[in-house]
Amino acid sequence: MAEKNETKDKPRIGVFVCHCGSNIGGFVDVPSVAEYAKTLPDVVYATDNLYTCADDGLTAIREGIRKHNLNRVIVASCTPRTHAPLFQATCESAGLNKYLFTFVNIREHCSWVHMKEKDKATRKARDLIRMGVARARLLEAQEEAKVDVAATGLVIGGGVSGMTAALSLADMGFPVHLVEKEGELGGFVKNLNNLYVTEKSATETIKPLIEKVKAHKNIKLHLNSTMKSVEGFIGNYNVVIGTKGEEDTKAKIGTIIVATGALEFVPEGLYGYNQYPNVVTLTEFEILCKKKTLPKLKNVAFVQCVGSRGQNKSYCSRICCNVGIKNAINIVDNYENMLGLMEKAGTVVEKIPVEQKVPDEILDRRRRRRGRERGEEGEAEEAKLGPSEKIEVTVFNRDVMAYGVEHELTYNKSREKRVKFVRYTPEHLPRVYMEGNQLTVGYFHETLKLERTMPVDMVILATPLVAQPDAGELSQMLKVPLGQEGFFLEAHVKLRPVDFATDGIYVCGTCRGPSDITECVTQAAAAASRAAIPLSKGYVLAEAIASEVNTDLCVGCGICATLCPYSAITVERGPKGMKAVVIKAACKGCGACGAGCPEKAMTMLHYTDEQLIVEGLAGIKEVVL
């Protein structure tokens, strides 16, 4: 059916006032309001319904449109936030463009909040309908334009997140470009020794993933590559991928997934890092373990929350408690396997000979205590303890956040393995120093309220994951925001965790903030499925409530482009000179540009200055302009 889009015709307005049972009818004189509506300019039909949203109410709207040749429909009932789609669809079914429908809220904003003042509520309902009529007369039909989507994906980052996302898209049948900065796939995880909970080697765990990505016919892998430029909008990105020593690749892309990962914070100047030997970060320690190049150890100290939680970085890095616990267990269980010859490996860690200084009698006492805790009678035999239990592992922590099912079990396991947890507060940070030739941790014992010292052979610092230094560059190229700490910022922290506010670009993994591998994989799968929606649909509908440039007034100053939160406005040279251009597919219709344009050259469709002013004016005075 052809829609009645002839908005230039004189408006013929129909007003349907709803009783909503007694919800409105009980507190507002609905029939008198409907009678009043008939007196307003251009209103050719007005009636009241018991329930406008019920079948007979909707039929009344459709018949009203036909019988009275209505080209504007006003329903005065509940809130547009719940019922607008229903009435709009009804209008469309009768051939009326849905943007010619006006909703007047006389329930939530009137009858329900003025239940004891029927006269005033009735007067307010009249005023609100008058405002609706004033607005309806100026409404125009709008079209939602279809924009084609190129059915190719782009994933930036070849770590676990990026590979998972790329594979998901590729498995759905879409060609994917996977761009990795380094010469090999695997990202952060390829440096790690083993993964907690599974206790499997990190390399072995991600090997199948890497092989699948390399073999997949739908994945075009770009190693040693970075993004050179990204232009366009959802469905229509023109990207240039630069590869070292090769020619640039140009591609047309539908949707983009950002999975650029994170780095470990380097604790320069903290806890003797880079100052004393055998002070390493968690990841450096994992590398040592992986290469089997650990020095001889008897006393190991972990310091948690180094540089995080209000120190260099404000946030909690989420993963380090569990990584720390895992490594503590590794040391106790696997130490013999990872022991190696430092000199041969040539790593930064030097071996320092340290003699066990605890007197034998104290050691004996400790062993006896352990025996008792196990429920064994009398003295426990040393033979029952594994050789590595001679290693003392102490975790200096602020709080242990071993959340969830598996992590709590791992934590309990570490306690069973005699890993000691010593709490410190931000007021009394542990200190790492050399006492003569001896690496030492000084700390304040919170229970004893005493300063203590502990000679150690190695200090392992748990530092937070931090944003990639080049995230800012990429964020500018893609025109998506970074949060305060330099991580990519999702559209909504709860409801849209893998979307960017800008349509067509998605985010997953540690570039969004610290997360463990399980979480990265979950996010990657989610991002891929979000990114696949426009790809498989083949088109997107552009918002009809969008801004529109009057090129006669526009001077091309570009203020609208800087105000736009969605990068939906560009300034381009056209036949009339530099002018703002609105990318309809990217515009969300907030109107920030319209209210900010110095020349008033920007019109917000469906919420124009005139529409807002006449609506407001009709609320102040009994006039419909």
Add this chain to the structure above:
Amino acid sequence: MSFEPKLMGFLCNWCSYAGADLAGVSRYQYPPEIRIVKVMCSARVDPDIVLEMFIQGADGVFVGGCHIGDCHYIKGNYYAQQRMKVVKKLLAKCGLELERLRLEWVSASEGERFAKLMTEFTAQVSELGPSPVSGEQPDIKKLKLLFAAKNVVEDVRVRSLLGKYVEFYEKGNVFGRKMSEEELDGLLDSAMDDEFARVNILLAASNKPVSVKELATTLNLPAKRVLQHIVTLKDRDLMKVSRIEGATPFYQSAQSVRIGGE
């Protein structure tokens, strides 16, 4: 009959309008004077729309957005904050009480808060009494000033500064120099002062030629400033010398300045 203020509310679709809905769903009662206009975002509320409402006789205007950081459109409420700050400054210049304009953040879950705000705002404006420019006999002097204020927020220079505000503050100007809030407010204030004075000069010289001295007295400005403004207005072809008496030039607006229905 006791005074029933005319109150206009501009509420953003995603938070404050939804908060108002929740007030209804929860049956929180509040005074019925407010009339609500829905906008998609508080950033849509152009300062000149607010001033127009006052010119038309609103006793109070309420603008509601999402809480800072929760804007559905990321940062629209920051813009609204800047813009309403400007409107408040102008209201002060016009001699209207600042309490007549209220900008608040109401989330979709704050029905009770919305009702409370409405109760508060209605009581506050009721206490102030009718707006000086509303009713049968508006204060013409203040009405003229309001028209001048509306001209100020429609001025290209003021709007450009306002439009660039967040950018200058966050990213810096073309030379990459970031500006502090005080510095930017200072710039914006002086631009507004200038434009306000200029519009008032145009209004004063609209019907009859006036001398700099006369203008300085009427507008309570130093004669030197008045002359500077006249030079600017002459450059914009908005003012001309009408006649010279002895050594005193008399100036008149180039075209008669229309204010509203006058």
